[in-house]
Each structure stands twice: as C-alpha cells, then as structure tokens.
C-alpha cells in the first residue's frame with residue numbers, strides 16, 4: 001500500500017490529505033497529521049473524497065458536437081477556431097473563463113496564452129464571484145493583494161469577529177481550530193451576518209444586521225474608536241495615510257445612526273464597539289457576506305480601516321483576514337489569472353511591468369488594458385462581441401447571476417469549449433467542443449490556501465479514460481496555434497517558471513517573491529507560506545510610499561421594493577457548489593436532501609405559507625421552486641436559498657435564476673447576496689415522496705432527487721392529480737416488481753405504494769394533499785432491505801423503535817430526535833457528553849454547532865418551564 005500526501009480539492013482551508021490505495025482500485029482518505037492547515041482533521045466533504053473517485057458521470061474522451069473524437073482532432077479544432085476568430089475579429093473577440101479550482105500551473109499557462117500570445121486580457125475567473133472585492137480592497141489599502149494573517153492568528157486572538165462568513169459550514173476545520181482556542185483561552189467571538197448561522201451558535205455577540213449594512217457598522221466603529229482615543233497614534237502617524245478623509249466619510253455615523261442603518265439594537269452596536277476597543281489581539285475574518293455585495297470593496301476597506309487605526313495588523317493574533325473560498329483562489333491571483341491583473345502581482349497599467357512580463361515570456365503581445373470581467377464577459381458573449389469562449393473548471397450556467405441570461409449567451413455563442421471532469425453539467429450542454437480534464441487524484445501541481453501556503457496536490461490515480469491535465473490541454477492548444485513557449489514537460493517546469501517570474505523586476509517591491517522555492521525538488525515540496533511568516537510586520541506596505549491607505553468608504557443601502565424580499569444565497573454544510581462531485585456521495589445528502597428556502601415565521605404567516613409548503617421564488621428574470629423552511633434564523637424581510645441545486649437534482653431550483661447581475665463598481669464582483677424577489681405559495685394538488693432502486697426520471701412535475709447507497713430518494717408535487725396513482729407509481733419504477741402493496745384513502749387524496757422484488761424493498765411512494773409526513777431518514781435506510789411492507793406503508797419505524805428524525809450528523813447518521821432524547825435524559829449535559837452518548841459530532845465534527853443549538857433550545861424551554 002502506498003500513501004500519497006496531497007491537498008483537499010474543496011475549500012480554501014487547504015487541508016492536507018493522505019490518500020492510500022487499498023486494492024481493488026479503491027482509495028482511503030484521511031487527514032494528514034503533519035499538514036499545518038488541519039493537523040490530521042478533515043470535514044464531511046474531505047472525509048468522503050474517496051467516494052467521488054468513481055467513473056460514474058466522468059467525461060472520458062474529447063467530443064465535438066457530441067461525437068467522440070481523438071485528442072488530435074479536438075485540439076486542432078479548438079486551435080483553428082480560436083485562430084480564425086482572432087484573425088477575423090481581433091484578439092478581444094475571444095475569451096477564457098477559468099476557475100479557482102485549477103492548479104497554479106494550469107492557471108499560469110492559461111494566463112500566459114491569453115495575455116502574452118493571443119494578446120487580450122479577456123481571461124477572467126469564477127474568483128470574480130468570490131474574491132474580487134477582497135483583492136480590490138487589499139490593493140487600495142496595502143498597494144498589493146496580500147492577506148496579512150495566518151491561521152494561528154485565529155488561535156492567538158482575544159477577539160475574533162466573523163463578518164459575512166459562515167465559517168462553521170464553509171471552512172469547518174478552521175472553525176474547529178477557533179472553537180478549540182475558545183475553549184482553551186476564552187477567545188471572544190462576534191458574528192455579523194443577517195442570518196443566525198451555525199457559526200453564531202455560542203458566539204458572545206451575534207449582530208443580525210440588515211443585508212448590506214456592514215459599511216455603516218464599520219464606519220461607526222472607526223469613528224467611535226477615534227473619538228474615544230482608542231487608537232494607535234504612532235502606527236497611524238508612521239505607517240498610514242488618509243485618516244482624515246476616512247474620518248470625514250464616517251463622521252455622520254453616530255451609534256444611533258448605525259443602529260438605524262443596520263437594524264441592530266443600539267446596545268448591541270455599543271457592545272460590539274466596546275469589545276473591539278477592549279482587545280488588542282483582534283482578527284476580523286470575512287468572506288462572501290462582505291465580498292459579494294454592490295459595496296463589497298468598500299466593506300473590505302471599512303474593516304481594514306479599523307485595523308489600521310488601531311495598528312492591529314502585522315502582529316500575532318491581529319489583522320483583517322480575508323478567508324478564501326476555493327482551493328486555489330489565492331494561487332490564481334498569484335499568477336494574475338484575472339482580467340485586471342498581469343502575473344506575479346504585476347500590474348497591467350504599469351508599462352515597466354508589462355515590458356518585464358513580455359520579455360520574460362518572450363511573447364509577441366502584452367495587453368495594455370484590462371479585459372472583461374466575468375459578468376461583462378458573458379454579456380459580451382450574449383451580444384456576439386465574444387465569438388469564441390473557453391470555459392475551464394467552472395459551471396457558469398449555474399454559478400453566475402441571472403443564469404437564464406448566461407444560458408442564452410452560451411446558446412448564442414459561435415464557439416464554446418468546455419474543459420471539465422464531468423460529462424453532464426448545466427454548462428457542458430452548450431459546448432461545441434468538450435475536453436476531458438483530469439480530476440483530483442489524477443492531476444498534479446500546486447495550490448495556495450487562505451494563509452498564503454503553497455501545497456502540492458499530487459497524483460495517485462491513473463487518469464479516467466483519456467482525461468488530460470488542464471495545463472497540458474492548454475499548452476497543446478497553444479502549440480497548435482503556432483505559439484512557442486508552451487513545450488513544458490510537466491507541472492514542475494511551469495512552477496519553476498512562475499517562481500522565476502515572481503523575481504522579475506521585484507527587488508523587494510513585491511512581497512510575492514518565490515525565490516525560496518528556487519531549485520527545490522517539486523516532488524518533495526513541503527507546504528510553505530510565501531510572504532514570510534508575517535507580512536507587514538515592519539509596518540511597510542506596498543504602496544509607493546510604503547504607507548497603508550485609509551479609504552473613505554460610502555454606505556449604500558440595499559434597496560428592495562415594498563412587498564419584495566431580499567434573496568440571500570450561499571452554502572450548506574455538506575455540498576460543494578454545483579454538486580458535480582459532492583452530488584456523487586449519498587451521505588452528503590443526508591443533512592439536506594431537497595432544495596429549500598429559509599423564511600422567517602412572520603413572513604411565512606403573511607404569505608400564507610405553512611411548514612414544508614412549496615414556494616415559487618421569482619426574481620427579475622427567472623423563477624425557481626423550493627421547499628419552505630420556516631426558521632427564526634433569518635430576518636423578516638429576507639429569505640435564504642442555497643446556491644447548490646441544479647437540474648441534475650431538481651426540476652427548477654437554480655438560485656441564480658433569481659439573482660441580479662448588479663456588481664461592485666471597484667471589483668466587478670456581483671452582489672449575489674441581495675437580490676429582490678417575490679415569494680408566493682405554489683399551488684399544489686398533491687405532494688409526494690419516496691425511494692426507488694435503479695435510475696429515476698421524474699419529468700412532468702416538481703421533483704428533487706438525492707442519491708442513496710443504491711438508488712434514489714425523491715420528492716415530488718403537482719398541480720393536478722394523476723389519472724391513476726398506480727400507473728403513476730409504475731412510471732417511477734425502473735425495476736420490475738414481484739409484489740406491490742398499496743393503500744388508497746380519502747377519495748384518491750392520499751396514496752401509498754410499496755413494491756418488492758424477491759423479498760427486497762425496491763420502491764416506496766407516498767402522496768397526499770398536504771406535504772407528506774413520513775420519517776425520511778428511516779425510509780431512506782430501508783431501500784433494498786427485507787423490511788415488511790406494512791411497516792413501510794406506515795412510513796415510520798415500528799412502535800418502540802426511535803424515529804431518528806432529520807439527520808444532523810452525516811458522518812455517523814445521527815438524527816435530531818436521538819440527540820433531543822439524549823438531552824432530555826441528561827439534564828445539564830455538556831456538548832461533549834451528548835456527542836459521546838449519541839455518536840453525533842464524533843466524525844468530522846462539523847455538526848457540533850447544530851448539536852449545541854439543540855442543547856441550548858431544550859435548556860431554554862426547560863428554564864422557562866421551571
């Protein structure tokens with residue numbers, strides 16, 4: 001058995017993974033105890049990586065117009081079409097749309113090809129939807145895109161402020177490090193989010209602000225700190241400039257005004273300001289609730305301003321910490337893979353930089369102006385200004401705002417090339433040419449995590465079918481277009497070139513200098529941070545005068561018309577983006593199996609919505625359908641819809657069908673967290689749910705499906721009753737049954753059907769006029785078993801057997817009811833005791849905040865009752 005040290009391909013924590021082949025082509029995966037990001041731990045997504053290493057659904061050979069072709073033919077076709085388009089319409093008539101999930105080497109050559117050889121800056125990336133505001137904010141304040149913090153800072157801080165970050169679900173291993181530190185040294189935690197997320201469970205202060213009002217809150221903080229003299233005059237004097245302008249911009253933000261703008265209680269605002277004033281070591285960690293906003297860049301700078309004023313930067317346990325989303329969001333920025341960057345932190349606008357990069361590449365061109373940013377790029381595609389588009393490692397038909405217009409643009413485009421690991425995605429369906437890329441475990445290269453740590457992703461599997469590494473595909477096409485400089489042997493050579501470029505024209509002017517990597521054995525690279533242990537430790541920034549800049553920031557409220565709701569979107573604990581990989585893992589559906597939308601009790605009442613109703617969510621241009629989840633965790637005017645579901649798993653669930661393409665003026669990042677939508681109850685005659693072995697196609701009605709170990713679980717609903725329930729059930733069954741039992745009650749309004757084959761349960765279906773009340777977690781486990789049909793027809797376990805209820809812990813399959821019972825049974829039990837007793841939270845630990853919430857809720861009702 002050989003074990004390979006590699007890095008998790010999901011989030012920006014960048015956990016080290018040990019992958020071992022255990023025979024039969026199977027792989028086992030565990031956390032690398034030596035990796036400094038995770039010290040051996042993995043979250044639910046990392047732990048189930050092995051289950052994604054399956055041939056199912058993979059794109060295994062190149063295709064042109066949906067026909068299998070050879071690599072030579074595919075490469076020739078793409079090269080020829082790009083070359084003729086450039087010849088006929090100029091270099092700006094083509095574009096690449098790439099991804100923070102590419103490796104640094106892939107990204108490097110894609111950028112080199114577009115900027116140096118095609119001669120356009122039309123290369124942008126899904127990082128535009130993710131990190132662009134942080135990048136713009138860093139550049140405005142520090143003169144360069146530098147994240148000044150390390151993970152240990154979260155452990156060394158006395159106060160951690162999470163702004164627009166659901167760290168518990170989106171960066172679970174970092175959250176666990178923070179929780180461990182809190183237990184050890186009592187770190188205070190403030191969470192600022194319009195939703196009371198899992199990250200807010202157990203926080204010292206939760207600020208449930210109005211969507212988009214962060215600038216007001218931090219401008220008010222700046223003003224208060226200044227007025228109270230709680231700042232570091234020596235640091236401000238020696239290392240910054242622009243304070244007076246920033247203070248001027250924040251002068252109107254009295255605590256009262258802040259309370260009004262943010263919808264917070266004045267006492268809560270004051271409590272936050274007092275906490276911030278009282279602690280020296282403060283980390284403000286921020287993520288998409290900050291970046292994905294029409295004032296995203298100002299939000300970033302409003303936060304940084306407060307750290308500059310107090311000199312809380314470049315010190316242990318202190319700093320503004322932008323948490324990156326994708327595994328290589330940071331690496332992509334290092335190689336300049338965005339339309340407004342050059343490479344190696346050099347600037348398009350700087351002629352010296354342009355000249356240096358062009359010489360280094362020995363390239364025929366170097367663009368003098370920025371290219372199109374993601375939203376504008378797709379608009380240009382829709383307007384036929386971009387005629388050839390190559391998409392790599394991202395699924396824009398799902399993930400860009402106003403996805404209807406993205407689909408229309410792709411449909412209209414003359415030539416769409418898609419490199420992906422999967423054959424069928426919302427985006428691959430528009431491809432004229434499909435290029436099979438190697439996935440995680442096959443490909444080889446480097447990624448950089450949120451704390452600037454470069455780690456290796458190493459290959460330990462033979463590629464599936466004819467899949468090739470992304471860098472190789474890009475280089476082959478570059479060569480076929482007649483360009484020199486792409487004849488690399490492998491990623492090591494590309495990485496070495498990237499290292500070399502980081503030194504060009506540097507002389508200490510750019511912190512991104514990779515000289516320490518020079519001459520190192522690529523195979524043996526250890527996870528190492530660039531920029532040293534602590535950027536800005538000397539108070540020197542990368543502006544021309546070495547001073548950091550205060551930026552005056554402007555509060556722009558999110559305005560939503562009367563009667564509409566603010567659509568907030570984001571992530572759930574166990575799914576990754578558009579589900580192309582986590583969608584292969586049954587366990588990862590046990591926590592949330594159906595697209596849903598969170599709404600407050602008051603809003604639900606005013607809309608006549610009841611628990612588990614279906615709602616129609618309508619944006620300016622689109623519509624989606626989701627199950628209603630009534631919860632106190634969202635504000636009355638807000639709804640929250642996960643971004644994950646696609647047409648692979650539900651009939652009409654694209655959250656981005658409803659989002660608006662409005663962008664931040666500085667970063668071009670879309671405001672994905674605050675679109676105006678209408679919500680209405682969907683008129684439904686009947687609701688259904690069930691399980692089925694074998695493939696499942698539900699075409700005619702509302703549906704959602706989730707994979708089980710074998711077969712699927714499904715939900716469905718329709719406006720009209722089917723003519724014949726038995727015939728309808730039969731249409732869902734893909735296996736021939738040997739025994740069918742049914743119960744029909746109440747004048748057709750309620751129907752239950754169970755089918756077996758050779759004594760095994762192969763199908764169950766429940767329908768009724770109201771949302772179906774059966775124990776799903778129990779039902780899902782019965783598929784393929786020899787459970788009695790009468791028991792299944794009852795929809796729940798036998799009397800005396802506990803119905804686990806909805807699954808909270810997906811690692812160990814522990815449901816809510818079991819946890820509740822344990823809490824009732826043991827008055828005053830601690831989180832650890834409940835976890836040990838129920839086995840919840842004993843796998844990856846990501847569900848512990850939810851277990852804690854159950855304990856807290858029950859304790860609260862107990863206290864009320866006592």
Ligand SMILES: Nc1nc2c(c(=O)[nH]1)N[C@H]1C(S)=C(S)[C@@H](COP(=O)(O)OP(=O)(O)OC[C@H]3O[C@@H](n4cnc5c(=O)[nH]c(N)nc54)[C@H](O)[C@@H]3O)O[C@H]1N2
Nearest residue numbers: 164165166170211212287288289325326570571573576577
């Ligand atoms: N499980 C899981 N983890 C992931 C991913 C995944 O798909 N699944 N994706 C990865 C990627 S690429 C990214 S970018 C990260 C994202 O990580 P996060 O940014 O933590 O995740 P999100 O759920 O997008 O949004 C965070 C929070 O912002 C809040 N928010 C919305 N509007 C505002 C606002 O105006 N102000 C404030 N203060 N908060 C607001 C939302 O309510 C939400 O709780 O996660 C990474 N990790």
Ligand SMILES: Nc1nc2c(c(=O)[nH]1)N[C@H]1C(S)=C(S)[C@@H](COP(=O)(O)OP(=O)(O)OC[C@H]3O[C@@H](n4cnc5c(=O)[nH]c(N)nc54)[C@H](O)[C@@H]3O)O[C@H]1N2
Nearest residue numbers: 129130393394395399419420421437569577578580643672
């Ligand atoms: N409404 C809303 N929309 C959002 C967000 C939000 O919070 N709300 N968040 C935004 C953010 S922060 C992000 S990062 C984006 C993410 O959105 P996307 O990037 O569109 O989502 P993924 O599902 O990660 O898409 C990755 C694609 O690359 C493929 N792939 C995986 N590995 C490889 C590889 O090695 N090579 C190649 N060539 N392909 C590969 C996968 O099969 C998949 O099709 O979504 C954005 N969209």
Ligand code: SF4
Nearest residue numbers: 008010011015043046
């Ligand atoms: S926290 Fe989870 S998803 Fe993120 S890198 Fe670690 S194991 Fe992977």
Ligand SMILES: [Mo]
Nearest residue numbers: 129130325326
């Ligand atoms: Mo992201």
